[in-house]
Amino acid sequence: MAFLIRMGQPEMESLWLDLTTRKQQGKLDKDEEKFFKKLVKALGYLKENPRHNSLASHEIDDLTRKYGLKIFQSYLENNTPAAGRLFWAYGPDKGDITVLAIEPHPEDQKRGAYQRIKLSTFPAAKPKSHGKG
Amino acid sequence: MVRGVEKCPQEAVLDCRKRRNRIICEGLNRVLARRAGRRWDECRQGGCGCPGKRALQMCSNQSFGQSRVDTRGNSHQIVVMPTATLKRSKAARGISIVQHYDIAADAKNRISLRGATAKYFHVQALSNGSYVLQPRVLVSPDAIPARTLKMLESSVAQLKKGKASAPIDLARFIEG
Numbered sequence: 001m002a003f004l005i006r007m008g009q010p011e012m013e014s015l016w017l018d019l020t021t022r023k024q025q026g027k028l029d030k031d032e033e034k035f036f037k038k039l040v041k042a043l044g045y046l047k048e049n050p051r052h053n054s055l056a057s058h059e060i061d062d063l064t065r066k067y068g069l070k071i072f073q074s075y076l077e078n079n080t081p082a083a084g085r086l087f088w089a090y091g092p093d094k095g096d097i098t099v100l101a102i103e104p105h106p107e108d109q110k111r112g113a114y115q116r117i118k119l120s121t122f123p124a125a126k127p128k129s130h131g132k133g
Numbered sequence: 134m135v136r137g138v139e140k141c142p143q144e145a146v147l148d149c150r151k152r153r154n155r156i157i158c159e160g161l162n163r164v165l166a167r168r169a170g171r172r173w174d175e176c177r178q179g180g181c182g183c184p185g186k187r188a189l190q191m192c193s194n195q196s197f198g199q200s201r202v203d204t205r206g207n208s209h210q211i212v213v214m215p216t217a218t219l220k221r222s223k224a225a226r227g228i229s230i231v232q233h234y235d236i237a238a239d240a241k242n243r244i245s246l247r248g249a250t251a252k253y254f255h256v257q258a259l260s261n262g263s264y265v266l267q268p269r270v271l272v273s274p275d276a277i278p279a280r281t282l283k284m285l286e287s288s289v290a291q292l293k294k295g296k297a298s299a300p301i302d303l304a305r306f307i308e309g
Contacts, residue, residue, distance in 0.1 A: 006297035008288025013298040023306065040306045047303065067289045087277075087285055092295040100288035103281045 001095065005047050008100045015102070035084070035104055038076045042086055046074060046097060050088075054078055063087070071100065 007013040019036050022028050028036060045052040055074035063071040069089055076084035087101040238244050251268030258264055277285070291297065 004300040005303070006300055008284075009291040009296050009298060010287065011284040012288055016298070016301060020306070036306075040303060043301070044303055044307055063285070067286075069289060069293065071285075071289075087281075089289070089292060091292055092297050096297070096300075098288065098292050098297045100292070101281050101285040103278065 003047050003050065003095055003097045005043055006092075006096055006098045008098050012099055012101065035076075038084065039086075039102070042074060042076045043099070046086070046088065046099075050074075050097060055086075060087075076102075076104075 007016045019028070019032070019039075022032070023036055042055060045055050050057055050072070057072050057074040060071050060073050071087060071089050074086045074088065076086060085103045086099060088097055088099045090096065091098055232247065234247065236244050246266075253269040254266040255269050256264060256266055
């Protein structure tokens with residue numbers, strides 16, 4: 001059974017429209033062209049079989065709990081540590097899949113992970129215990 | 134030579150110091166008078182033996198150059214005048230020294246931290262040769278960036294209302 005792929009509103013829809021329009025006009029740059037190719041391929045797999053091996057789809061429990069809706073994550077690439085990710089959910093109708101968000105380039109150690117380093121908090125100071133006698 | 138010229142600025146400085154001294158003394162006198170339960174105006178006019186009055190007389194007899202400096206270990210700072218020290222922040226007050234040791238850098242100018250509680254540190258090298266280390270933590274690579282999360286949130290909100298785009302046509306883009 002093939003699914004109908006829809007895009008989430010408004011950001012995903014506008015992103016998809018932008019990419020497709022520029023693709024048709026031949027205005028995508030080299031990186032965007034690469035990304036678009038991967039995205040189309042992944043969406044093709046998603047349409048045919050959301051559990052396709054290449055997608056490595058899995059549910060993200062934290063997001064499911066947060067939004068009260070089963071949210072899945074699939075990868076745009078294989079055998080790549082910094083693979084782009086696709087977040088999707090079933091719906092709104094039966095046989096539909098809605099792509100909720102795309103993360104084109106997760107930031108790994110090479111891509112600014114150290115810039116995202118956050119200051120950790122100091123552990124709370126223990127009150128000094130005075131010895132008995 | 135230029136003696137005449139040198140004298141003038143000195144006088145100006147002395148005048149300035151006298152003025153400042155008078156202001157300081159007046160502040161002190163006001164407080165002393167208040168402590169003695171007297172009104173400042175009464176003390177100033179004379180006729181009472183409160184400490185404010187005595188201090189005023191002492192002050193009027195003294196010139197700036199004769200002001201006493203305590204060399205016996207007691208502070209010569211005037212109590213009533215606020216000092217220019219900064220109050221320590223609450224965060225700084227909670228920090229205490231737990232380890233105290235001297236260490237030598239090895240052949241490659243490296244030093245080891247004993248019992249370090251963090252894996253990553255932000256290092257600040259100061260101009261006086263000091264180093265400040267602040268513990269840091271790495272954000273999990275699995276964490277979703279804020280931008281993507283925002284996109285996800287708006288999409289989920291619309292999806293819950295039953296709103297999504299029209300089905301997309303991939304056939305145009307899938308290569309043969």
